[in-house]
Amino acid sequence: MAEPNILISEVGPRDGLQNINTIMPTADKKRWIQAQAEAGVREIEVGSFVPAKLMPQLADTAELVKFSKTIDGLSVAVLVPNLRGAKDAVACGVDKMSIPLSVSETHSQRNLNRTHDQMIKEIRSIADMVRQLPVEGRPHFEVGLSTAFGCSIEGVIDESKVLRLAERALEAGCDEIGLSDTTGYGNPTQVKRLVRSVKQAVGHNNLTGVHLHNTYGLGLANTLAALEEGIVTIDSSLGGLGGCPAAPGASGNIVTEDLVFMLQAMGLTTGIDLSLLLRVRDILTEALPKETLYGFLPNAGLPEGFVTV
Amino acid sequence: MAEPNILISEVGPRDGLQNINTIMPTADKKRWIQAQAEAGVREIEVGSFVPAKLMPQLADTAELVKFSKTIDGLSVAVLVPNLRGAKDAVACGVDKMSIPLSVSETHSQRNLNRTHDQMIKEIRSIADMVRQLPVEGRPHFEVGLSTAFGCSIEGVIDESKVLRLAERALEAGCDEIGLSDTTGYGNPTQVKRLVRSVKQAVGHNNLTGVHLHNTYGLGLANTLAALEEGIVTIDSSLGGLGGCPAAPGASGNIVTEDLVFMLQAMGLTTGIDLSLLLRVRDILTEALPKETLYGFLPNAGLPEGFVTV
Numbered sequence: 185m186a187e188p189n190i191l192i193s194e195v196g197p198r199d200g201l202q203n204i205n206t207i208m209p210t211a212d213k214k215r216w217i218q219a220q221a222e223a224g225v226r227e228i229e230v231g232s233f234v235p236a237k238l239m240p241q242l243a244d245t246a247e248l249v250k251f252s253k254t255i256d257g258l259s260v261a262v263l264v265p266n267l268r269g270a271k272d273a274v275a276c277g278v279d280k281m282s283i284p285l286s287v288s289e290t291h292s293q294r295n296l297n298r299t300h301d302q303m304i305k306e307i308r309s310i311a312d313m314v315r316q317l318p319v320e321g322r323p324h325f326e327v328g329l330s331t332a333f334g335c336s337i338e339g340v341i342d343e344s345k346v347l348r349l350a351e352r353a354l355e356a357g358c359d360e361i362g363l364s365d366t367t368g369y370g371n372p373t374q375v376k377r378l379v380r381s382v383k384q385a386v387g388h389n390n391l392t393g394v395h396l397h398n399t400y401g402l403g404l405a406n407t408l409a410a411l412e413e414g415i416v417t418i419d420s421s422l423g424g425l426g427g428c429p430a431a432p433g434a435s436g437n438i439v440t441e442d443l444v445f446m447l448q449a450m451g452l453t454t455g456i457d458l459s460l461l462l463r464v465r466d467i468l469t470e471a472l473p474k475e476t477l478y479g480f481l482p483n484a485g486l487p488e489g490f491v492t493v
Numbered sequence: 494m495a496e497p498n499i500l501i502s503e504v505g506p507r508d509g510l511q512n513i514n515t516i517m518p519t520a521d522k523k524r525w526i527q528a529q530a531e532a533g534v535r536e537i538e539v540g541s542f543v544p545a546k547l548m549p550q551l552a553d554t555a556e557l558v559k560f561s562k563t564i565d566g567l568s569v570a571v572l573v574p575n576l577r578g579a580k581d582a583v584a585c586g587v588d589k590m591s592i593p594l595s596v597s598e599t600h601s602q603r604n605l606n607r608t609h610d611q612m613i614k615e616i617r618s619i620a621d622m623v624r625q626l627p628v629e630g631r632p633h634f635e636v637g638l639s640t641a642f643g644c645s646i647e648g649v650i651d652e653s654k655v656l657r658l659a660e661r662a663l664e665a666g667c668d669e670i671g672l673s674d675t676t677g678y679g680n681p682t683q684v685k686r687l688v689r690s691v692k693q694a695v696g697h698n699n700l701t702g703v704h705l706h707n708t709y710g711l712g713l714a715n716t717l718a719a720l721e722e723g724i725v726t727i728d729s730s731l732g733g734l735g736g737c738p739a740a741p742g743a744s745g746n747i748v749t750e751d752l753v754f755m756l757q758a759m760g761l762t763t764g765i766d767l768s769l770l771l772r773v774r775d776i777l778t779e780a781l782p783k784e785t786l787y788g789f790l791p792n793a794g795l796p797e798g799f800v801t802v
Contacts, residue, residue, distance in 0.1 A: 334796055339797040369758075369796045371758035372717050373758075373760055374758070374759075398789070399789065400754060400789045400790055400793055401748070401790070402751075402789075405716070405755060408681050439710070442709065442710045445709060446709075446711055449678075449680035480709045484677070488647075
C-alpha cells in the first residue's frame with residue numbers, strides 16, 4: 185500500500201461518547217480502539233481530561249491512554265480543557281492534546297466558562313509546561329478553534345475574529361491550529377476561504393487539520409473543499425456519534441466510514457482497510473444498542489468492484 | 494434578488510414517486526408542483542410517459558403536464574422511454590424531455606429492454622420527430638447517460654464508453670447530454686474528470702446538468718465537484734424520494750432542501766426561497782405518511798442568522 189497521504193483522526197471515543205447518555209464500559213472502548221487501530225486508523229482521540237463528575241462517560245481516559253500507548257504506531261490524542269487536564273495528559277504520555285478555543289466568546293463562556301483572554305492565558309501556561317518537557321515524548325499541542333464557521337448562539341462569526349485568535353494562540357505557544365465547525369454551519373466556499381486565510385495568516389504548516397460536523401449534511405462537501413486547500417488531517421467519528429452539548433441543535437461528526445470511502449474512491453490513501461473498518465462498527469452496535477449510528481456506506485454496502493485498501 | 498445562476502431541476506414527482514409503492518393522488522401532486530414552483534423552483538420533472546400498467550404511480554403524467562403548463566415561468570420536464578412516449582410528451586406540450594441511455598448495456602437491457610444500438614436508433618427517431626415541429630414550442634430533448642459513474646451490475650464503467658455514447662447521442666440529434674449517477678458510486682475526483690472529458694468531447698454547452706444520487710452520502714460533495722467544472726443544472730428530489738428500481742441497492746436522489754441550502758450558503762443563487770421550500774415538504778408528509786423523507790436541514794432547522802432568499 186502507498187504511504188498514506190491523509191490522516192483520519194478518529195474522535196468517536198471522545199466526541200462521540202461525551203454526547204450520549206450511555207456510559208460505554210472501558211473494556212468495550214478498548215476493543216473499539218484496538219479494532220480501529222487494526223483497521224489502519226493511525227490516530228484516535230481516546231478521551232478528555234475533564235473532571236469525572238462533569239463527564240462520567242470519559243472518566244477512564246487515563247486508563248485508555250495507557251492502553252492505547254501499547255498499540256504500535258498509534259498516535260494517542262486527547263482533549264484537555266485547561267492546564268490541569270494538560271498535566272494529567274502529559275503524565276499519561278499522550279502523543280497529542282487539543283484544547284478547544286471557541287471563536288464565539290458566548291460559546292466559550294458556556295462551554296468552558298472562560299473568556300478569550302482567560303483561554304489564551306491557559307494556552308500559554310500549557311505551552312510553557314510542554315516546553316519544559318524533554319523534547320522526546322513531548323506531546324503535540326493543538327488549539328482547536330471551535331465555532332469557527334458559525335455559532336448557534338452568536339450566528340455568523342466574523343472571519344477576522346478567527347484569524348486574530350489563530351494568531352494569538354500561536355503567539356501563546358501552541359504547535360498548531362485546527363478549525364472546528366462545531367455547529368455544522370460551514371459551507372464549501374467558506375471552508376476554502378477560511379482555510380486559505382488562516383494558512384496565510386499563520387503559515388501553511390500551522391493549519392493542517394479540520395474538525396467538521398455533519399449537522400446540515402455538508403460534512404463531506406466541506407471536507408472536499410478543505411482537501412482542495414491542502415488540509416491533510418480530518419477528524420471523524422465512527423457511526424457519526426457525537427456533537428456539541430453547548431451548541432443547541434448541533435449534532436453529529438462526519439461518519440468515518442463514509443469519509444474513508446470518499447477518500448479512497450477519490451484515489452487518496454488513508455492506510456485504512458475499509459472492510460475491517462466496517463466490522464469495527466459491530467462493536468458499537470453491540471456495546472451501545474440504544475444509540476443511533478449514522479452513515480450511508482454501512483447501509484448501502486460497498487459498490488460492486490470497489491477495492492477496499 | 495439576483496438573476497439565479499444555478500437551476501435546480503426537481504425530479505421528485507417522477508424519480509421519487511416511481512420508486513415508492515404508494516400512488517400519490519393527482520390532486521396532491523398538483524399541490525406539490527404548485528407549491529414548489531411558488532417557492533421559486535423553476536424546473537420540475539412532473540412524470541414519465543411510460544405505459545400506466547408498468548408504472549401506475551405516474552399514470553397521470555399527461556394531466557400533470559397540462560396543469561403545470563399553466564404555472565407561469567415553470568419549465569415542465571418529463572422522462573420518456575421511447576419514441577412513443579416522446580410523441581405523447583410533445584402532444585401535451587412539455588418544455589423538456591429526457592430519455593435515459595444507460596452506459597452499462599446490461600443495465601440498459603434490464604431497465605428499458607434495449608441494447609445501445611437500439612437506444613441510439615430510438616434517440617434518432619425522437620430527434621427527427623422533434624426537428625419536424627415548429628421551432629416555437631419545440632421541447633428541449635436531453636439524453637441522460639445513466640450509470641455513467643458505475644453500475645451495480647457491471648461495476649466500474651469505463652470512461653471511454655461514456656464519451657463514446659455521449660458523442661453518439663449528439664450525432665443522433667439530441668440537444669444535450671446529461672450525466673446520471675444512477676448508483677451513487679461517483680466520487681468527486683471522478684465527477685470532475687468525467688464532466689471535463691465529456692465537455693471536451695461534445696462541447697461545453699452540450700453538458701450543463703447532472704443527476705446525482707446520494708446512495709453513499711457523496712451527493713453534495715459530488716455536486717460541488719460538478720459545479721467546479723461548470724455544471725449549472727442539478728437534479729434533486731424533495732425529501733430525497735427516489736432511486737433506481739433496476740439497480741439493486743441504489744437509493745435516493747440528492748435532497749432538494751439540503752442542496753438549496755448548500756448552494757445558497759455558498760453564495761450561489763437558485764431563485765428559491767428556502768423557508769417556502771421547507772414548507773412544501775409538509776405536503777409530502779401529509780400525502781405520503783408511510784414514506785420516509787430524508788434530509789439534514791429539515792431536522793436541524795435553519796442556522797442562526799441564515800438568510801433564506
